[in-house]
Amino acid sequence: MSAARVVGQDVPRVDGLEKVTGAAKYTADLKFPRLLHVAVVRSPHPHARVRDVRTGKAARLLGVRAVASGRDFPLHTGIYLKDQTVFATDRVRFVGDPVAAVAAETPEAAAEAALQVEVDYEPLPPIFDVEEGMAEGAPLVHPDLGRYEVVSWIQPKAGTNVCNHLKIRKGDYEKALKGSWRVFENVFKVPQVQHVPLEPHVSVARVDLAGKVEVHTSAQSPFTVRHLLSVCFGLPHGDVRVHVPYVGGGFGGKAGINLEPIAVALAMRCRGRWVRLMVDRHEEFYATVVRQGLTATLVTGVDRSGKVQAQKMHYLWNCGAYGGYGVNIVRAAGYTCGGAYEFPNVWGDSIGVYTNRPVGSAYRGFGMQEIHWALEQQMDEVALELGMDPVEFRLLNCLGAGKATVTGQVLDEQSGRVDLCIRKVAGEIGLEAAREKRPYHGKGIACAVKAPAMPNDAASSVVLKFAEDATLEILISGIDYGQGLMTVAAQFAAEALDIPVETIRVKGCPDTDLSPYDWQTVASRQTWATGNAVLRAASEIRRKLTETSAEVLGVPVAELTLRSGHVVHEATGRSIPLTRLVMGYQFPDGHAIGGPVVAASSYLPEGLLFLDPETSQSAKPVAKWTFGAQAVEISVDPETGQVTVEKVAACYDVGRVVNPGLIRGQTYGGIVQGIGTGTMEELVVDTKTGRALNASLMDYKIPSTEDVPAVMTVDFIETPQKDGPMGARGIGEHTMIPTPAAIANALYDACGIRIHELPITAEKVWRALREREKAREEAAREAGAAIAGAGVGV
Amino acid sequence: MKAEADGDDDAGAEILVSTEHLAPFPGLGRETRIKSQCTWNVAPRGGAGKRGLMRSDLDYVVPSTVEEAVALQAGSSGAVYLLGGTDLLPQMRAGRKDPGRLIDLKRIPLLREVRETEGGGLSIGAAAVMADVEIHPVVLARYPLLAECVKTVGAWPLRQRATLAGNVCNASPAADTAVALLALDATLNLVSAQGRRSIPVSAFFRGPGQTALRPGELMTDVILPAASAGFTGSYLRLSRRKGMDLATVGVLVGKRNGKLTLAARWRIALAAVAPTPLRVPDAEQVLEAKGSIAVWEAAELAVAACRPITDLRGSAEYRRDMVGVLVRRGVVGLG
């Protein structure tokens, strides 16, 4: 492949061959000598005081090597809010909360021993929904909330169930509302859902005889795992080593820290032995993490021109039992609460509420699909109520250059063009207002926006080095779990150095002892952050190569270029192959200069400012925004309520398409995942027992290949991102954000009903259609009676 | 923290003591309200740790004749027959079944056969896999209703293992092939140490997971009678997603034309809307008496016959309404 234009080309995945042949190894594939197996003792109660944990019997069983419980490890972890202990100490907060764990020679012995751990519980009243959690005098899930360690930009409220509250106060909402021509208010709900990664969570740990900790884990963030393990167990970072082999999907569920502390706690009690904790699909559903639930109340006030003047957003997030990670979703949803729209006067509250449900955490979109489910339906309803075309209404109100977000950040020419995305998908699906309507056949649109939700100083770094044959090795610590990071990293380097992709090897399975630091693989940030670091390192490499060459050729550095694996002096046509430079150049007389060429570079987003704690106003709260839109065409079976998504059109302003094949794959995948959460997914928790009722793939359905729409069209706008690598910005999560809302809007278009509570199941549609039918009959009867009454009078 | 077992500090305090922390499974959890000193120590089923085929004393045997199989069953109290295992193994994994011996019938040549009977019917051996049944020429030519139903079970890879006999013996209310067997008046051949017997499939289902099988009884084959040949129709099935899901509602509508319109024979059978798969003779009769013009009446009779429950897949109300919808569609589709 011509090296000159690699970015923008369909470069095949650099890890493809390994993955399709099975050569790629995942955590559970790794073999360890004398491996011990773990069984976790989990709470059967949604909320209870733990009176006693007796592990003596279990410890005495044959084959048992270690037992650990909260008594031995009362240590707190949590990425932003340290509200979770390795094992429950004084209370359990959800069905599945770890109370103790056993490591034994066989899985059977571990399971048997776990059954012998005796726990005395004193049940406490549980709360399952956010309204209960917010109620005056509600049982407290975390009575010690006020004592937890927390980062400065998260605001838990001691003495309540609120783990974070972000307020947006922009303009004068009350006044604008009074001045509005019409006002609309609606409530929308989103249930907890699970990520269902192909590979369930698994972690293996050993503490060697010298006390050093080594972990192999299926995780999105090796360095965050190391950091949080070090802090939790009070160890120097240098004594904790984390390896992440290939990862079989995570979707946010493997961000931060998960099973690792349990494995390490056990490993500490049987030094020298490898200990593996591997959850099965059943535990994956209720005992790892889920997406938070949401109850959103929206109030929209518009003027006569159809411009929104006042917008109120009240989000109650069902964070489940722990909010260590989820608190940041609450924050991100807060500062993005206006979606892709310009709202001059805003009153926003994004509130995270603890409940006794499974633990809420990051999931592709990080709160954005949930808030767009509400906002994008609200915009549609308002438009139609006003008699406006939903596409025109969106174009009138959407963000763009010169317009201000809810935090008061004024966008510029380079911030991305949602208007173009709207027009593109509307055209693809045929959303023109004058279109011919077929009964039970509908079209709908929804926009999407998301920024990377991360600490302002979240950074990435890379190392570029050469092998003797001028193979370029790129060390990264972002995880390529399918999105294609390894491939785009190779593309950036290939283009910057004009070397063939085939001569690049990306080392994508980090080892914190040897790999450069990276914060986390989340927030759709890797192509952008790691990409920037690769470009910086490449220019450093270029500098070193050309400096040495300048000395060899006796020409100024500025006259040298890199071309097809050579440093070239264009004017004279003289060149030096990289193979003679990468380990140092040796002159005919034997003396050498240069030396192994290597570069390390990093990228840290620049100029980010904290939000004002009371109003959340900030001129630059986030590094970038990626805008987009999707439109869908559906058909509805009027008798069964079944919705068939026939066609989906997606368009995003990604700044620069780095790899068309990969970005299409991301988009198709996001759409299908969006159809899943849109039409079938919900983790059902029994509100008597707190147990997940559908914690299996038999009862919890995600889309199968037969549920994929017949047609998906995918387009991209390329408004370069100023600080993006070759103009690129993030896209991974955005692809699933608007799908459910677009389906809901199409459903209204098809048959005039609104479903405000995800997912849009056939039965909900059927029920809504029947209710509408009943209402119509009622109305007809009344009208009939009125006519009959009038007749009598004549 | 409380003192060990017989400490008296909390004497009399009523608290929950349980070891079932590994079983956050609906319906499987057990707990009891007892005095704090006591330890309730019955090993729970279905726990995370207990999940999996972990009995070290599990006995797996592979007989080569039916007689041997029956003898192996008679000689062991916790023995069960195994075909594809696509019901049995997940049930064992979930802790819902805990057999001491698995008697694998797949290597008994006789049980794998699909052959025509002397009477002109078709015998489908218990160990014949669905993937073979759904493309069998005799099934396609004479009993296409069966193929219609079989095709909806799981997905192709599953049907390379799953069997009709397993589907029937497992007796799920949602058993997709059971409705075809009901509609086709199939007979089930059974054998045990006590001897052989045949029973009509209509007398087989007793409730969810409950059948007329006597202890140790083995189903050798399913017989589709000659008299049932020639019915065509469709199996209409609703599920939460399109691929690989159990039926929320399944409705089989079959018809065989006679010389006169009114001589047509009809078949209506329902899945997932009652404790067992069921046939609706009233609905069939009204169609036979009045022709497809009686479609609404037939649909109402089917709705009246079903006794659905509300579960994760759908509410009773929805299911009942869908029976009507699907019966109407099936009948109209057959004209």
Ligand SMILES: Cc1cc2nc3c(=O)[nH]c(=O)nc-3n(C[C@H](O)[C@H](O)[C@H](O)COP(=O)(O)OP(=O)(O)OC[C@H]3O[C@@H](n4cnc5c(N)ncnc54)[C@H](O)[C@@H]3O)c2cc1C
């Ligand atoms: C992913 C998946 C999807 C599925 N989808 C569907 C579906 O869409 N529709 C559907 O109806 N089912 C479905 N099933 C259930 C299952 O596949 C079927 O019921 C299948 O037909 C069972 O057959 P088997 O050969 O695997 O039976 P097995 O599991 O081997 O046996 C089932 C039961 O019958 C007993 N048994 C076996 N042989 C005999 C015998 N000869 N005599 C007496 N008793 C016997 C066993 O002891 C056991 O109790 C699905 C299962 C899975 C795992």
